[in-house]
Amino acid sequence: MSKPALSLPQGSRGFISALGVAQICSWGSLYYSFPQIAQAVGDEFGWSKPELYGAVTLGLLLSSFATFPVGVAIDRGYGRYVMAAASLLAGLLLFAWSQIDTLFGFYAIFAAIGCLQAATLYEPAFAVIVRRFGPGQARDGITALTLWGGFASTVFIPIIELLLSELGWRGALMMLGGVNVLVCAAIYASVIRPERDAVEHVETKPSLIGAFRNPSVGRAMRLPVFWSLMLCYFCYALLFSSFTFHMYPLFIEKGLSAVDAVTVIACIGPSQVAGRVFITFVARNASIPAIGSAALGLMALVFIAAYGAPLNFIFMAAIGIGYGATNGIVTIVRGMSIPSLVSKTDYGSINGVLIGPYMLAIAIGPMAAAWLHETGGGYDTVQIAFIALSSIVALAFWTAVAVRPAEFRT
Numbered sequence: 315m316s317k318p319a320l321s322l323p324q325g326s327r328g329f330i331s332a333l334g335v336a337q338i339c340s341w342g343s344l345y346y347s348f349p350q351i352a353q354a355v356g357d358e359f360g361w362s363k364p365e366l367y368g369a370v371t372l373g374l375l376l377s378s379f380a381t382f383p384v385g386v387a388i389d390r391g392y393g394r395y396v397m398a399a400a401s402l403l404a405g406l407l408l409f410a411w412s413q414i415d416t417l418f419g420f421y422a423i424f425a426a427i428g429c430l431q432a433a434t435l436y437e438p439a440f441a442v443i444v445r446r447f448g449p450g451q452a453r454d455g456i457t458a459l460t461l462w463g464g465f466a467s468t469v470f471i472p473i474i475e476l477l478l479s480e481l482g483w484r485g486a487l488m489m490l491g492g493v494n495v496l497v498c499a500a501i502y503a504s505v506i507r508p509e510r511d512a513v514e515h516v517e518t519k520p521s522l523i524g525a526f527r528n529p530s531v532g533r534a535m536r537l538p539v540f541w542s543l544m545l546c547y548f549c550y551a552l553l554f555s556s557f558t559f560h561m562y563p564l565f566i567e568k569g570l571s572a573v574d575a576v577t578v579i580a581c582i583g584p585s586q587v588a589g590r591v592f593i594t595f596v597a598r599n600a601s602i603p604a605i606g607s608a609a610l611g612l613m614a615l616v617f618i619a620a621y622g623a624p625l626n627f628i629f630m631a632a633i634g635i636g637y638g639a640t641n642g643i644v645t646i647v648r649g650m651s652i653p654s655l656v657s658k659t660d661y662g663s664i665n666g667v668l669i670g671p672y673m674l675a676i677a678i679g680p681m682a683a684a685w686l687h688e689t690g691g692g693y694d695t696v697q698i699a700f701i702a703l704s705s706i707v708a709l710a711f712w713t714a715v716a717v718r719p720a721e722f723r724t
Contacts, residue, residue, distance in 0.1 A: 329446065329505050330455055333439060334462025336401075336501040340434045341463060342470025343490040343498075344404055344427060349559075350474050354483035361417060364684075367559075369421045371677045373428020378673030380432035385441055385666025393442040394506035398499045400433035405494030412487035434498065436463065437669055440649040441662035448512035449653035449661065453602070456649040457594055464587035464642060530660035531667060538717040539655050544668055546610075546710035547648060551672045553617075553703040554641065555679030556696070564693045569625035578627070578634040585638025586645070593643055602654035603715040603722075606647035610711050613640040614704040621697045655718045 352366045387396050404427060411423045432438070436459075443455040477486035534540045557564075565575035593605060616636040623629050652664050686696045 326447070326455070330443075330458045331462070332501050332505040333442070334459055336498045337436070337439055337459060337463045338466045338469055339493050339497050340401065340404075341466035342473070343408065343493050344431055344434060346467045346470050347474050347486075347490055350471070350478060351483050351486060354478055355420070358483070359415070359417075361420075365417060367680060369424035370428075371681055372421060373424040373426075373431070374673060374677030375428070376425055377428040377432040378670045378677065380429045381437060381669045381673055382663070382666035384433045384438055385662035385664075385669075387662075388438055388441040388445065389660055389662035391445070391508040391511065393438065393445065394503060394508060396433050397438055397442070397506060398503035400430045401494045401498035401502055404430045404434060405491040405496075405499065408487050408491030408494060412484040412491070432673065436460075436645070436649065437665060438662075441665060442506055444653065444661040445508075445511045446506075449658040451512070452653060452661075453646075453650050457590060457646050460642070460645050460649070461587060461590050461594070463645075464583060464590060468583045530657050531663050534652075534657050534664045535667065537656065537719065539714045539719065540664075540668065542710050542714035542717060543651055543655065544671055546707050546714060547668065547672045548675045549703045549706045549710065550610075550644065550648075551675035552679045552682065553700060553707065555676045556683035557637075557700060559680040560683045560687070560693070560696065564696070565630060567693045568623070568630065570627060570630060574627045574630075578631050581631055581634040582638035582641075585635045586642030589639035589642030590646060592639070593646055602647055602650045603718070605643060606651070606711050607708075607715055609640045609643040609647060610704075610708040613637065613644070614701070614708045616640060617697070617700045617704045621694075621701060651714075655714055655722055 348370060352370075355361065356363070356366050384396060387393070407423055407427050407430070411420070411427075414420050414423060439459060440452075440456055443459065444452045447455050474486060474490075477489055481489065561579060562575055565578055566572065570578065589609075593600075613636075616633060619636075620630075620633045623633060652661055652668070657664055683696050683699070686699055687693055690696065
């Protein structure tokens with residue numbers, strides 16, 4: 315018998331909807347806002363792109379170190395306080411960013427924002443959902459949340475553009491800070507209720523060293539599947555971040571006009587949602603290993619096709635749609651990989667260890683692609699690297715599926 319789409323536990327739809335609204339605002343204000351606002355900041359102060367994007371790299375590097383303690387805290391039942399406090403602090407930092415006039419201040423702000431991204435975006439939200447529903451029921455919650463989150467760029471990019479034109483970058487940052495304080499922090503504080511968690515709160519040692527001694531974490535790190543997934547998501551993060559920051563100039567170099575390039579990029583967000591809807595209604599009964607294997611294989615084919623693509627808007631739009639759909643599916647697969655392949659306990663702690671290198675790769679991806687472009691004399695070299703990375707990602711995930719423990723094969 316087929317399962318109903320998104321069979322969330324009774325009374326949980328409001329929880330997911332509220333969490334989804336907060337995630338749209340968290341992603342839109344703390345992640346997607348940067349390129350537009352940074353451009354305005356750079357124009358005013360005369361800062362170069364390497365100077366501007368160096369701040370992002372620093373922030374994301376620090377985020378990679380913050381993921382583990384955040385995951386441990388959520389495993390201990392403190393998700394409400396972690397996400398609400400992080401959103402409050404993020405709002406205050408955006409207020410502070412609106413007042414900066416030095417490059418040092420800009421870097422200091424982004425170092426702190428990077429740490430807070432580890433406590434406000436998908437990873438902590440996924441961990442909260444796993445605690446709320448339990449590992450066996452988390453897939454529907456994570457899927458529903460990513461359906462909401464997929465609209466973040468679609469909603470916020472035009473809003474930010476409007477704010478910049480009407481209020482300037484300082485005024486825009488004040489408004490985004492208010493969104494974090496009044497919307498995100500308020501929602502996280504009110505809807506994340508530890509007493510409703512399906513996973514019981516278990517007291518553990520207070521130190522991070524004690525968390526590493528957690529039997530579930532230690533067992534996971536001794537499994538080949540854990541290291542296969544780490545390689546998979548490290549290379550996926552390199553691919554995702556470098557392509558995200560370089561797709562516009564890549565499309566221009568391929569011969570598209572600026573308008574066509576923006577149109578192709580605009581196809582990606584809705585395509586991500588479409589991919590997640592497909593998982594919800596069409597591939598409802600498929601397992602996470604099967605879905606991930608197919609999606610990552612198709613993603614590799616998309617990058618191979620993009621390398622040989624003719625200078626044709628329709629073909630490039632199809633590439634954007636294919637990438638968006640597969641990337642949207644992979645977000646769900648990534649959120650469910652641990653309970654589906656590694657361990658059904660201590661999701662936040664295990665994910666915190668697994669996701670650290672992922673965040674490191676997110677940080678270095680854009681700079682690595684820029685270096686390849688510079689040394690290779692164009693984006694052909696970068697596209698070859700995309701093909702290599704996407705192939706490694708698929709092979710590593712397929713290996714993880716092949717070597718997963720016996721209890722995850724049924």
